[in-house]
Amino acid sequence: MHDTLLLFGATGDLAQRYLFPSLLRLLGDGLLPEDFRIRALALSAHDTASFHEILRPRLQQAMPQATLDDIDALLQRLDYRAVDLRNPETVAEAVSDLAPRRCVSYLAIPPGLYISTCQGLALGGALEAPNRLMLEKPIGSDSDSAAEILHAIATLIDEDRVFRLDHYLGKAPVQNLMALRFGNTLLEAVWNRNHIESVHILVAESEGVDGRDAYYSRSGALRDMVQSHILQLLCLVAMEPPSSMEADRIRDEKVKVLRALRPLDAEHAARDSVRGRYTAGRIDGQPAQAYQPPEGSEAETFVGVTAHIDNWRWAGVPFHLVTGKRLGERTSRVVVTLKPVTHWLFERPDRHHATPNRLTFQLQPQENIQLGLMSSLAGPEWGALELRPLELELSVPTGLYRRIAYERLLLDVLNGNHALFVRDDEVRAAWAWIDSVSDAWKAAALPLQPYPAGSWGPAQAHAFLPQGVDQDPAASGGAP
Ligand code: BG6
Numbered sequence: 001m002h003d004t005l006l007l008f009g010a011t012g013d014l015a016q017r018y019l020f021p022s023l024l025r026l027l028g029d030g031l032l033p034e035d036f037r038i039r040a041l042a043l044s045a046h047d048t049a050s051f052h053e054i055l056r057p058r059l060q061q062a063m064p065q066a067t068l069d070d071i072d073a074l075l076q077r078l079d080y081r082a083v084d085l086r087n088p089e090t091v092a093e094a095v096s097d098l099a100p101r102r103c104v105s106y107l108a109i110p111p112g113l114y115i116s117t118c119q120g121l122a123l124g125g126a127l128e129a130p131n132r133l134m135l136e137k138p139i140g141s142d143s144d145s146a147a148e149i150l151h152a153i154a155t156l157i158d159e160d161r162v163f164r165l166d167h168y169l170g171k172a173p174v175q176n177l178m179a180l181r182f183g184n185t186l187l188e189a190v191w192n193r194n195h196i197e198s199v200h201i202l203v204a205e206s207e208g209v210d211g212r213d214a215y216y217s218r219s220g221a222l223r224d225m226v227q228s229h230i231l232q233l234l235c236l237v238a239m240e241p242p243s244s245m246e247a248d249r250i251r252d253e254k255v256k257v258l259r260a261l262r263p264l265d266a267e268h269a270a271r272d273s274v275r276g277r278y279t280a281g282r283i284d285g286q287p288a289q290a291y292q293p294p295e296g297s298e299a300e301t302f303v304g305v306t307a308h309i310d311n312w313r314w315a316g317v318p319f320h321l322v323t324g325k326r327l328g329e330r331t332s333r334v335v336v337t338l339k340p341v342t343h344w345l346f347e348r349p350d351r352h353h354a355t356p357n358r359l360t361f362q363l364q365p366q367e368n369i370q371l372g373l374m375s376s377l378a379g380p381e382w383g384a385l386e387l388r389p390l391e392l393e394l395s396v397p398t399g400l401y402r403r404i405a406y407e408r409l410l411l412d413v414l415n416g417n418h419a420l421f422v423r424d425d426e427v428r429a430a431w432a433w434i435d436s437v438s439d440a441w442k443a444a445a446l447p448l449q450p451y452p453a454g455s456w457g458p459a460q461a462h463a464f465l466p467q468g469v470d471q472d473p474a475a476s477g478g479a480p
Contacts, residue, residue, distance in 0.1 A: 022406040028070050099126040181237075204331050274464060335359070347385040358370075
């Protein structure tokens with residue numbers, strides 16, 4: 001197991017809210033090596049003692065159950081170096097004393113700093129085998145910038161020691177999608193165009209852009225969420241069964257799905273996609289402000305796009321991908337709608353009003369699985385020929401502790417397990433499709449549709465959302 005973490009971006013939101021608390025929990029659970037060490041690196045001019053003073057209350061807040069002794073046990077292993085990541089020499093200087101240990105460098109920084117930081121790491125010896133590198137999403141902002149980063153990094157470290165994160169892959173309910181698909185004959189038997197009518201993948205957030213304006217105004221929802229999390233979910237739903245659970249066998253199948261995505265063109269942009277931006281509204285009864293990026297920013301906070309996978313399994317099955325900020329409810333789900341039965345025998349409802357079978361994987365905030373069936377309860381009030389929709393619900397037991405994504409992913413990198421990380425060819429293929437969407441938007445001059453915070457997106461979004469979601473009582477936000 002690797003025993004040293006070089007954490008770049010240590011003063012950033014991700015590190016403070018998720019990465020250090022994850023390390024604290026792993027340490028408390030005895031899952032880190034005896035002599036584990038962390039070097040925190042960022043631009044701010046702290047020393048180790050002052051960085052500890054900043055981090056201690058953040059850890060107390062993130063993990064109220066941790067004692068001060070637990071927190072000190074982590075801080076004792078952690079030192080801090082101020083470093084200018086644009087300057088490879090200073091990076092090299094800040095890491096070279098630790099490079100002979102078994103290091104993992106974790107870059108939780110903007111992708112524009114990846115190349116200079118990696119050059120510094122290489123100069124300081126921290127990319128030599130067996131050292132490893134972790135990169136946060138996004139890798140670049142389009143195909144060209146991603147290709148430049150991938151190429152520059154490939155000259156400094158072998159692909160089998162690079163771990164590109166998509167934290168959705170570290171979420172237990174997301175991994176469960178694979179378990180359910182490939183562990184059950186019942187599902188795999190119907191998992192194709194013969195039985196499936198459509199698939200919806202929805203990642204709705206009630207949070208806004210808050211505090212990340214600089215990044216978000218250049219990125220927008222398509223690049224921030226669809227390029228990474230939503231396309232990874234799509235891969236897990238649509239990929240062929242891998243021949244084994246070995247990392248590269250899984251990634252081989254995922255990349256085939258990404259390469260089979262039909263590029264969006266300008267002619268179909270208005271039919272197959274919608275983009276929106278939230279205006280003022282109400283969330284949970286509280287007023288919420290409009291998103292106002294700097295003049296000239298085209299950033300959307302809502303995307304609905306229908307993806308078509310051109311292969312034998314999925315020909316003709318639309319995958320409706322939707323994500324947005326400041327929506328009525330925080331919920332992520334995959335909804336698989338099956339085709340209607342071929343010959344309908346019952347009087348009521350008539351065949352046109354029968355509800356098709358629908359399988360819903362709710363991934364967050366609670367994990368559960370619902371199967372919508374048609375059934376006759378044969379009670380006195382219903383005739384035997386009258387069917388009603390019946391929900392079979394499988395709630396995942398709440399007492400079960402499931403590690404948060406970053407705990408799982410950090411452990412996997414320390415142990416060298418690649419299965420939940422994104423390979424370079426996946427990054428390229430995902431950007432190629434995303435570029436087609438943003439080029440089609442430009443060519444068709446697809447307008448940004450306003451929607452009030454707390455609603456389910458612009459009116460045009462209805463066609464992309466899973467049935468009934470925009471009528472959920474929880475989504476009662478709306479007009480300012
Ligand atoms: C991040 C995006 O990758 O994922 C954020 O940059 C988004 O914009 C976040 O809010 C959502 O993650 P989660 O785990 O809260 O669903």
